[in-house]
Amino acid sequence: MVIKFIPHLRVLSPSLLVTGFPSMKPGRTICFNGSIPVLNRVFPFKLKFLGLSPRFNGKLITRSLSTRPSRPRSRASSEFTPKIRGDVRASKSLIEDEAELSDWVGELRTDSFRGRLTSEDEELDADRQRNRVRSSDRKRNGVSVKWGRESEFDNFRESRKRETRGNFGDSISRKSRFSKRFDSELEDEDSGHDGEEDDESFSSRKSRGVKRENTKMDSRRGKRNERGLGSRNAGSGRRMGLGRKSNFHEEEHTDAGEEEKGQEMKGLENFLSGEDSDINATAEDDYIILRKKASSALGLEKDADQTVTSRSSQGKSESYLSETRFDQISISPLSLKGIKDAGYEKMTVVQEATLPVILKGKDVLAKAKTGTGKTVAFLLPSIEIVSKLPPVDRDVKRPPIHVLVICPTRELAIQAASEAKKLLKYHPSIGVQVVIGGTRLALEQKNLQANPCQILVATPGRLRDHLENTAGFATKLMGVKVLVLDEADRLLAMGFRKDIERIIAAVPKQRQTLLFSATVPDEVHQICHIALRRDHEFINTVQEGTEDTHSLVRQVHMVAPLDKQFSLLYVLLKEHIADDVDYKVLVFCTTAMVTKLVADVLRELNLNVREIHSRKSQSYRTRVSDEFRKSKGLILVTSDVSARGVDYPDVTLVLQLGMPSDREQYIHRLGRTGRKGKEGQGILLLAPWEENFLSCVKDLPITKAPLPPLDPETKKKVGRALSNVEMKSKESAYQAWLGYYNSDKNIGRDKYRLVELANEFSRSMGLDNPPAIPKLVLSKMGLRNIPGLRVR
Numbered sequence: 001m002v003i004k005f006i007p008h009l010r011v012l013s014p015s016l017l018v019t020g021f022p023s024m025k026p027g028r029t030i031c032f033n034g035s036i037p038v039l040n041r042v043f044p045f046k047l048k049f050l051g052l053s054p055r056f057n058g059k060l061i062t063r064s065l066s067t068r069p070s071r072p073r074s075r076a077s078s079e080f081t082p083k084i085r086g087d088v089r090a091s092k093s094l095i096e097d098e099a100e101l102s103d104w105v106g107e108l109r110t111d112s113f114r115g116r117l118t119s120e121d122e123e124l125d126a127d128r129q130r131n132r133v134r135s136s137d138r139k140r141n142g143v144s145v146k147w148g149r150e151s152e153f154d155n156f157r158e159s160r161k162r163e164t165r166g167n168f169g170d171s172i173s174r175k176s177r178f179s180k181r182f183d184s185e186l187e188d189e190d191s192g193h194d195g196e197e198d199d200e201s202f203s204s205r206k207s208r209g210v211k212r213e214n215t216k217m218d219s220r221r222g223k224r225n226e227r228g229l230g231s232r233n234a235g236s237g238r239r240m241g242l243g244r245k246s247n248f249h250e251e252e253h254t255d256a257g258e259e260e261k262g263q264e265m266k267g268l269e270n271f272l273s274g275e276d277s278d279i280n281a282t283a284e285d286d287y288i289i290l291r292k293k294a295s296s297a298l299g300l301e302k303d304a305d306q307t308v309t310s311r312s313s314q315g316k317s318e319s320y321l322s323e324t325r326f327d328q329i330s331i332s333p334l335s336l337k338g339i340k341d342a343g344y345e346k347m348t349v350v351q352e353a354t355l356p357v358i359l360k361g362k363d364v365l366a367k368a369k370t371g372t373g374k375t376v377a378f379l380l381p382s383i384e385i386v387s388k389l390p391p392v393d394r395d396v397k398r399p400p401i402h403v404l405v406i407c408p409t410r411e412l413a414i415q416a417a418s419e420a421k422k423l424l425k426y427h428p429s430i431g432v433q434v435v436i437g438g439t440r441l442a443l444e445q446k447n448l449q450a451n452p453c454q455i456l457v458a459t460p461g462r463l464r465d466h467l468e469n470t471a472g473f474a475t476k477l478m479g480v481k482v483l484v485l486d487e488a489d490r491l492l493a494m495g496f497r498k499d500i501e502r503i504i505a506a507v508p509k510q511r512q513t514l515l516f517s518a519t520v521p522d523e524v525h526q527i528c529h530i531a532l533r534r535d536h537e538f539i540n541t542v543q544e545g546t547e548d549t550h551s552l553v554r555q556v557h558m559v560a561p562l563d564k565q566f567s568l569l570y571v572l573l574k575e576h577i578a579d580d581v582d583y584k585v586l587v588f589c590t591t592a593m594v595t596k597l598v599a600d601v602l603r604e605l606n607l608n609v610r611e612i613h614s615r616k617s618q619s620y621r622t623r624v625s626d627e628f629r630k631s632k633g634l635i636l637v638t639s640d641v642s643a644r645g646v647d648y649p650d651v652t653l654v655l656q657l658g659m660p661s662d663r664e665q666y667i668h669r670l671g672r673t674g675r676k677g678k679e680g681q682g683i684l685l686l687a688p689w690e691e692n693f694l695s696c697v698k699d700l701p702i703t704k705a706p707l708p709p710l711d712p713e714t715k716k717k718v719g720r721a722l723s724n725v726e727m728k729s730k731e732s733a734y735q736a737w738l739g740y741y742n743s744d745k746n747i748g749r750d751k752y753r754l755v756e757l758a759n760e761f762s763r764s765m766g767l768d769n770p771p772a773i774p775k776l777v778l779s780k781m782g783l784r785n786i787p788g789l790r791v792r
Ligand SMILES: Nc1ncnc2c1ncn2[C@@H]1O[C@H](COP(=O)(O)OP(=O)(O)OP(=O)(O)O)[C@@H](O)[C@H]1O
Pocket: 343, 344, 345, 346, 347, 348, 351, 368, 369, 370, 371, 372, 373, 374, 375, 376, 517, 518, 644, 645, 646, 647, 671, 672, 675, 676
């Protein structure tokens, strides 16, 4: 696959207005920064025994880049010819949602999965997969396995079914596949590390994507480098790539006004390219210039000076809110009323940055920190677009869906639909519906029939089910004007990519596409062309040189052997609870079954605990999620189903037990606290052999914290709690644990060591004799005949 990069690298500082100026070349990128960090701000924090020292990088410059693929967008429309069946009993999708991906990570991985996949391999595999998908028994399971022998897999799947109710094999297989690819890529990346990663040199950037862009750096940027300005851009690619074990596992208008903006833009381009006279302008000057342009784009020329003044006089506060009020911008009175009722007055920075661009019809890839209002940022302009379309005739048999929002998890889809409902309060003619896995397809079909909607929020797998099994659904999708991929990097990753490609093939080519996420690794720039037009804009509201995480969230890591971890977890939680009566804690675990085990233990220890993971029914997940949203004084033990996007207000602590699957997942998990500019705390508890993970997040301000003391009484208490936990829970956790770490490229490489560690985990649960594992599972994991394992 050939990917052509035309990097229109812009050096912007510290804040840039985002508009679609016609004079800009296609593929350009605009950065927006509406926030400037305050240095030396004092934050109260609560981890008594921790020596936390905030780390700031005061750089204000944002780098943005854009890629222009030479390859036309692929469309596999033939695959999406709707198969209308009388039988609404749907085939199960390849993947229901992220939960299955995350929770079953690695369980079936074998050494044979670890070879490097070339793009050719990938195509081949995609074909193989397509064929299998076509030929497999969809009625039974929907999809076949891409890796491994099908019959063997079927046996395994059947044995799996005996233990659980679902079919998870497909997602395991998919997970394995993308892990395989990126594991090999990471190996390359690691070995290619030049050891000069710093903020001062373009050439020192580690990330492959950035390096490539650098090689095609335009001459203007070269000039900036010569002038010593290149460093302002540098580092943007730093650690933006995959983590070590990635589960990454994806018309210009012309009128007089536009021309004027074009002139402005030219000035801006000159400024950016260093050809502007005053290249020594201060960051604040830059900010003012760019801010004025932002106000101008929003039609706020009159307020521009005022806005800038108030902003700069405020000091460089890192606020998620902009100074622009919703009532200052040109949106429909009905939307405005809805916004007011929702309690929103000012736009958040990302909303202010993206709205004018989206309303101009541009495709957008937007990056903004967690909890800063990205959902409204894509929903509001989408609603505005729909509200301007001619009303759909009531008699139309298959009323079109105009906006399609895809989310990687069910919880997130439900949440986005509910936000849309808030904004649509005074738009009685615009309907929104949600279709997600884990619910009855037939019921959704009925709802879609009875209540036509212009906005549909969906998880990828369920959307595919509807495409393939719901009569007239494909026709409805032909009305899509706006396609949104929320958590775009996740959706474009290998685990979802094929689904997304198929969904893209089912919506019109003439559409607007919006990609949003708090993390946009370089790989996303490379593959975003599968969804975005060539002239899309990358809007980055995260300042260059600042972290992707919030400065108000204290981040620490602790390193402790497994045999201490349950006790430590208990002590850390007790400490936190003692410090904050309104505690609200998320404990992230590596897999669904480990989540269950940890919840069981904490329950035995009389903590107020709930659990959520993919093995729970959707109705249970929804109930628990709602409860946690509204509660205080509660601990939610969770797998990665809660890692992304879920907006639980006022989470006081995010505790990650064991290493996350990659850097992005660490950031998203942590992002469940410190939302909307609030404070929060994050603790990452690692075993000594997981410490390597820290190299993936070394640009983040995570300090090492000492371990709290463990008294013998606590150890006894925890030991007793563990002994009360059901054996089955421990057995399942052991197997899932083994699968998870087997999929790590470092830990899983040495199977002997892996088994030793797994048995250490077993002992930490109080099981000196590790639980036996089915032969087939071991063979799928590539662990047959490894000493120390017990087979059944
Ligand atoms: N303009 C606004 N003013 C105040 N609050 C807002 C505004 N826009 C959105 N919010 C609120 O901010 C919170 C976070 O929004 P949202 O969940 O969209 O964040 P996000 O950026 O998508 O986070 P994540 O990256 O974790 O998905 C929500 O509670 C939302 O209701």
